Amino acid sequence: MSGGDTSADSVTNAVRLAIYRAIERSGSAPGAAEVARALDLAPADVEDRYRALAGAHVIVLHAETVEIKWAPPFSAVKTPFVVRAGRSAWHAPCAWDAFGIPAAIDCDAQIEAVCAWSGARVPCGVEHGLACGDGLIHLLVPAAHFWDDIAYT
């Protein structure tokens, strides 16, 4: 890898980190302009980084935009999977990712989920670093095809 590529990767990585730090802090995904200001980059450059991160399956953008829909395990849009830790709360794209949030932040958390079959609440989460709660997580799409249509997955 050339020095130029390493620098480009470094900037993309800084953009990724800025996105995740913002969503961790606020529950909301930052726009490219906000990240550009924070990192003193050109907005168009940051938009290209957003597209690169989406192409690498790190984040998911709303169709035909550079607005973040998901920065897995976080969701920037409301979902049935709510994760609470202390006074903070986030949405997760799916049940697996709901556990990804306390894993990413390294904290205990309460997860609010709903059984797709019965509609019953499925309280679960992480307490003292251990998983708690009952239930099974059902995945429909085989792993090799997770990203064929990640919204459906």
Next chain:
Amino acid sequence: MNSWCSDRGVVRGATMTIPQAWELSQKWYGTRLELDFRRPTKDEAQAIFESVGLTGPFWKL
């Protein structure tokens, strides 16, 4: 679960327990907010699945 799938005309997929989801999440997302994060390679991802007991054709990458 079978009736849920048949009602929707979908083929039953695979399940994981909550402890498996937590262990998988720690390995999959544990470095996501760190500077040196990188997505696992295909082989690394397969090894992560296997390490938490997610094996078989459904989990084959």
